[in-house]
Amino acid sequence: MAERVRRPDPHVSVERDVLVRYLDAWTATVLRSPRGGTYVECGDFAADAFRVFGEFADRLGDHHLEAVLVGRPVPPGGAPAGLAVRTVADLGDVRVPGPMLAHLSDAGPPSLVRGKAHEVLLSAAPGTDHRERLQAAGLGCVVAVDLVADDGTARALVFATADSRHLATFKTELWAADEFAGIRYRDPRDAEGALVDISLTPQLLPLRRALLEELDRRGSRTVAELQRFTLLETIYRAEDAVGALTAAVAAGQLTREPEKGRLGSRTVLSAS
Incomplete structure (x- = not known):
């Protein structure tokens, strides 16, 4: 009997898709800035991030872009040339003074989140409200969306930034994600809990x-x-x-x- 191929978790697939899409826009922005930027990865998407950074290989050498991997080794194949990489054992050890995008599994320590040029994308259990904590840390533009699979299981995806223009960019990428991944969106603030198909022209x-x-x-x-x-x-x-x-x-x-x-x-x- 042929071995059954395990299907990828649709929540992870959409989270990866949204992250990669937004990371592409974020990288283009920070590489136009003399301050550069830092990407912090606390999950398993380092290889995906490195592929995005590799698309900017012709510009990395002239700008400061750093990737910090938390509790993870550098993925096989290494990093693209010009990308500074460091690994740390614990998220609490990370200090980033300049522009930063962090992919987290929870809200992270306040010292990391706080900062006008800091942005976070985090996954959490549905019903977990990180909005007040993130806004108190200076990230006043927050969106939370439940990723609901066909079997009813859900995972929340939360993005926070201090810049409403970046929130608009994130939402553009959110609705451009893979519509065939087996995920629908749910607004946790919607009292009726309506499920909405991922689409560039969503149900309103x-x-x-x-x-x-x-x-x-x-x-x-x-x-x-x-x-x-x-x-x-x-x-x-x-x-x-x-x-x-x-x-x-x-x-x-x-x-x-x-x-x-x-x-x-x-x-x-x-x-x-």
């Missing part, structure tokens, strides 16, 4: 509910303000707000000023 009903609830709480808001809310408080991208709001207006759930025309950033919306 959970966002529509969240926006209506925000308008019930806060009163009239411009489209720009609701896009900002979408970016900072939901798993969706800012641009997704327009589609959700347009549907709500068409359904008579919202009134708008001015009454006609496309929804622009200054259009004011109110609950009907």
Whole structure:
């Protein structure tokens, strides 16, 4: 009998995909900065990160980019030329003064997380709320999304940064992940726990509910303000707000000023 091939964990597959996609954008950014950057890996994705860094091999020699591997050896094949690598036994031993992206299995020590140029991507048990701790450490832009497999098992993925532009970039990569990996997204703040397929054009009903609830709480808001809310408080991208709001207006759930025309950033919306 042929040996059964073990399927990869879909949670890990999507986490790796999202990390690699965002790491590519992050590396391009730090290599444009004279400060360089440091990548901290606490899991098993060092080889994946090194492949990303290898795509920038022609630029590594002229910029400072360092990889810190925590409790892991350098993967087979080694590091691309020009990448500084060090290994440490414990995450508490890591000190990074400049720009940093860390892939963690929990929130990590405050000394590591704290810093305007520090960003973290961490996996955690669903229902674990790291938002307050991360925001208290100075990372005010946080998104948490549950990765839910076909069998119902879930793992939370949390990203935190001090820069809303980087949060927008992360969400772009989040929705561009492998749609056939066997994972759907769930917003832990969605009271109905709706599952949404990974797609560049995702289903927007959970966002529509969240926006209506925000308008019930806060009163009239411009489209720009609701896009900002979408970016900072939901798993969706800012641009997704327009589609959700347009549907709500068409359904008579919202009134708008001015009454006609496309929804622009200054259009004011109110609950009907």
